[in-house]
Amino acid sequence: MSPTIGVFPASGGLGSSVVNHLTTLVPASGLILIARSPEKLGDLREAGATVRQADYDAPSSLTHAFDGVDVLMLISYASFEIQHRVDVSIYEPKCESETDKDQQAHRIAIDAAIKSGVKHIFYSSLGFAGGLGDESVAHVMGAHLQTEQYLAGQIGKVSYTSVREGLYSESFPIYTAWFDPKNPVDEITIPHSGSGPGVTWVKRDELGEATAKLIVDYAKSPEKFTYVNKKVLLSGKREISLAETVAILGRAIGKNLRIKEISVDEYVKLPQIGDLHTYHGVNLSREWSTAWQAIKNGETAVVSPAMKEILGREPESYEKTIQDLVGAL
Secondary structure (H helix, E strand, O other), rough: OOOOOOOOOOHHHHEEEEEEHHHOOOOOOHHHEEOOOOHHHHHHHOHHHHHHHOOOOOOOHHHOOOOOOEEEEOOOOOOHHHHHHHHHOOOOOOOOOHHHHHOOHHHHHHHHHHHHOOOOOEEEOOOOOOOOOOOOOOOOHHHHHHHHHHHHHOOOOOEEEEEEOEEEEHHHHHOOOOOHHHHHHOEEEOOOOOOOOOOOEOOOOHHHHHHHHHHHHHHHHHHHHHOOOEEEEEOOOOOHHHHHHHHHHHHHHHHOOOEEOOOOOOOOOOOOOOOEEOOEEEHHHHHHHHHHHHHHHOOOOOOHHHHHHHHHHOOOOOHHHHHHHHHHH
């Protein structure tokens, strides 16, 4: 009997991509899909998948969410606030505020999976920390590193694979002061000069495809799987500086663009920044700005062969992804 594969959350951007590719590789009847809004998965339910409701922000909903799952794809909480994702110090029932209750996300999900008998967890980490490193200056990476450490501490109860998903090509707005191709400015003001090291941008749907193939490879033959209790980096095929990133955006929209380097203090005061970097009522734009220092340090510049090996082809170029994205606007 084939292992049952679970995905949580199954209806977000990366989750949807992973699920869509899983359905081309395994029968829908072998999937347990868990989402905040299960009605979004109606077609998959009709195709034979088991669909359940659960939510990171409602920890009690996770208690039996993973029952019957053998292999779980755990997609990280959609926030870069570290405590909200992983803080274990406020697990106990003594928590009094909703904020405290919210700060348990990843570890509560992992603990629930272990209690439900999940044998292997794939975790969607992020492509900072210089490839497979254990240190990063990027605030956004902190929760991922802590979650990876927590998973490593559960060996014996569950095995794991941390999939360091490279920076999405489609996520360029958050690294370019929320540049909008439909309403372009001439000058992109960020706390970075644009010079290298750069980013190995990678298409999100190809990350979903590669991740799905990793999951199925494990499910088919756990004893032969390369990445048991290991990390794997999924990156684009080449490093692209932020200056070249902006130039590619400019060519796609037919406009000359340039970067103007500003200080972090100036960045956090930009009118478009505060609201877009506010999570649970807290402005984290200064914390977010650590991502540019991480890029300067070369944390996102590592090219890994894993994507090509898993996909069986070269990953799509950043240029093509951006051209197609802009063309669809």
